[in-house]
Amino acid sequence: DTGVSQDPRHKITKRGQNVTFRCDPISEHNRLYWYRQTLGQGPEFLTYFQNEAQLEKSRLLSDRFSAERPKGSFSTLEIQRTEQGDSAMYLCASSLYRGHTGELFFGEGSRLTVL
Amino acid sequence: KQEVTQIPAALSVPEGENLVLNCSFTDSAIYNLQWFRQDPGKGLTSLLLIQSSQREQTSGRLNASLDKSSGRSTLYIAASQPGDSATYLCAVRTGFQKLVFGTGTRLLVSP
Numbered sequence: 001d002t003g004v005s006q007d008p009r010h011k012i013t014k015r016g017q018n019v020t021f022r023c024d025p026i027s028e029h030n031r032l033y034w035y036r037q038t039l040g041q042g043p044e045f046l047t048y049f050q051n052e053a054q055l056e057k058s059r060l061l062s063d064r065f066s067a068e069r070p071k072g073s074f075s076t077l078e079i080q081r082t083e084q085g086d087s088a089m090y091l092c093a094s095s096l097y098r099g100h101t102g103e104l105f106f107g108e109g110s111r112l113t114v115l
Numbered sequence: 116k117q118e119v120t121q122i123p124a125a126l127s128v129p130e131g132e133n134l135v136l137n138c139s140f141t142d143s144a145i146y147n148l149q150w151f152r153q154d155p156g157k158g159l160t161s162l163l164l165i166q167s168s169q170r171e172q173t174s175g176r177l178n179a180s181l182d183k184s185s186g187r188s189t190l191y192i193a194a195s196q197p198g199d200s201a202t203y204l205c206a207v208r209t210g211f212q213k214l215v216f217g218t219g220t221r222l223l224v225s226p
Contacts, residue, residue, distance in 0.1 A: 006158075033213070042119070042204055042216030043159070056213070091158060103149065104214060106159035 002026075004107035006092050012113045013082055020078045021110040025094030032075050033093040033104065034067055036060065043091055049075060050097060082114045117142045117209050121217035128195055129225055136190040136220045138205035143183050145207040149214065150179050150190050153202045162203075163190070195224045 005024045013019050025032050031050050035043035046065070047057045051072035061067075064082075069075040079086055089109045095102035118141045128134055138148070147166045151159040163172045163179040165188070171180040178191040188205055202221045206214035 004158075035214075040218065042206070042218050043214075044216070045213040048213065093159075103161060103164045105161060106151070108158040111156070 004092055004094050004105055006090075006107040006110050008110060009108060010111045010113075012115065014115050015084060016081055018078065018080045019082060019112060020076055021090050021092075021112075023075045023077070023092030023094075023107060025074070025092070026096075026105060029094035029096050029105075030072065031095045031097050031102065032069055033095075034075070034077050035091040035093065035106075037089040037091055037109070038087075046077075079112070082112075084114045087112055087114045117145075117207060117215045119205060119207055119215050119217035121203075121205060121220050123220060124218070125221040125223075127223045127225065130195060130197055132195050132224075133191070133193050134195055134222070136192070136203050136205075136222070138188040138190070138217055140186045140188075140207045140215075142209070143186050145183065145209060147208045148179075148181055148188050149206050149208070150177075150188075151204045151206065153204060153219070155202075159204065192222075195222075197224050197226050200224050 007022045033048040034046040037043040047067050049069040064080045067077045089111050091109045093104040093106045095104045120139050122137045149164045150162040165172045165181045176193040181188045200223050202219040204219045206216040
């Protein structure tokens with residue numbers, strides 16, 4: 001069990017560029033979540049998948065954000081035309097769906113800095 | 116809308132002290148509550164998960180309680196150590212399959 005892994009760990013980009021983050025969940029987990037955390041705040045929910053289906057998206061996820069989970073395995077989160085306000089830690093989590101009781105396991109996060 | 120509050124925002128104690136971190140939530144209709152630890156610049160490590168039907172969970176020196184009706188949870192850390200220094204986050208699971216987090220308690224344990 002290698003846990004949830006995220007790549008890259010750090011990304012510095014210029015405003016207007018596109019960035020993509022990847023998350024590999026724990027292998028048997030069928031649910032995958034994306035959260036965003038800004039300095040001094042708790043993580044905020046962005047979106048989640050059950051297998052390959054994206055079941056919910058937060059209002060925080062503007063049109064510039066897109067997430068995919070092809071074949072229900074790894075997931076990618078793409079941000080187009082980045083803005084300085086996108087600077088944050090992007091956290092991925094996975095769980096094994098057991099009704100409403102599954103425990104979430106988080107990765108180390110991908111820190112984005114937009115200059 | 117569910118809101119989660121953690122008090123205190125920061126706490127500094129000498130090594131060896133027992134301490135309590137508090138978490139309150141506004142809507143008691145939760146499925147479970149999870150406590151996490153976060154080191155600076157790192158991801159979240161799950162510490163304890165309490166289902167809505169449970170009153171407490173224990174893991175080593177950690178004990179978490181849940182009073183769903185009053186919207187409160189506490190995390191008790193016994194015999195604190197410098198290695199316990201981190202930010203502690205609580206999160207409640209709502210019916211929309213997501214966690215709602217508090218802003219955390221930043222703990223510093225000095226030797």
